[in-house]
Amino acid sequence: MAIKRMDHVGVVVDDLEAAVAFFVELGMERAGGVMPVEGRWVDRVVGLDDVRVDVAFVQTPDGHGRLELTAFHHPVATTAEPSAPANTQGLRRLMFLVDDVDDVIARLRPHGGELVGEVAQFEDVYRLCYLRGPGGIIVALSEEVA
Template sequence: MKIKYVHTNIIAKDWKRVSLFYQKVFGCQPIPPQRDLRGGWLDKLTGIQNAHITGEHLALPGYDGNYPTLEIFSYNSMMTDNPKTVNGVGLAHLAFEVDDVAAVLQRIKQEGGGQLGELIKTEYPNYVTATFVYAKDIEGNIIELQSWEKEKI
């Protein structure tokens, strides 16, 4: 049995703005074509009458060739009362390993995102220091930034 992780989907109020945010902050690259999906098959799949989805897939950084993607979509009709919290049931956050957590957090803020909680450093076994922070994209989706440093001994 073959199993392969394919993508994570974000439903955005404005898929183009959210897609540009991830491109600018994390270097994600659009994978053509842009999607414009509708029809009976989509209504059956989603259980939503007259569903219409627009958006695109983004190649995630750090992969060569065949990689998982971040799928940014908008529906013609959306439920917007979905509070995003770090301890909410369901998918909680996307995580990116970065060289400089503070610098990427600053880019997130410059592009209209925000910070959730404090930037922290903590010691792990074997002389490893981890740096973490939770941030939010421009529509409030939670992003974890992490960096791992092995102490030179």
């Protein structure tokens, strides 16, 4: 049996519209509207009771990479460590290849994007940085050096 594709990555956020705006400013596109999700089926899938969430999808312009942004109304979302550092175990970052790292940083700052470290160059190949984004996740940016 083979995997057909990786469908999406789920990101839990506290402010759904702000998270959508952040990723749209990054260059992703909305994929539909906000969808409320609740019912016994979702309780069974996620292993929680009385789940009520709003979900929005954003996708890369080519349509292949998608994020499911989820805001929990019940039960309230929790976090073990707000703004966890990059070396915390688990899913730590989403990496995006962009045309201009400096431009993307400037556009994301008004949407809450904060540099984790600084922009650095890896050999003559990439300029890279980590930004803290919605829900404290790390969004890594990579720019190919010409």
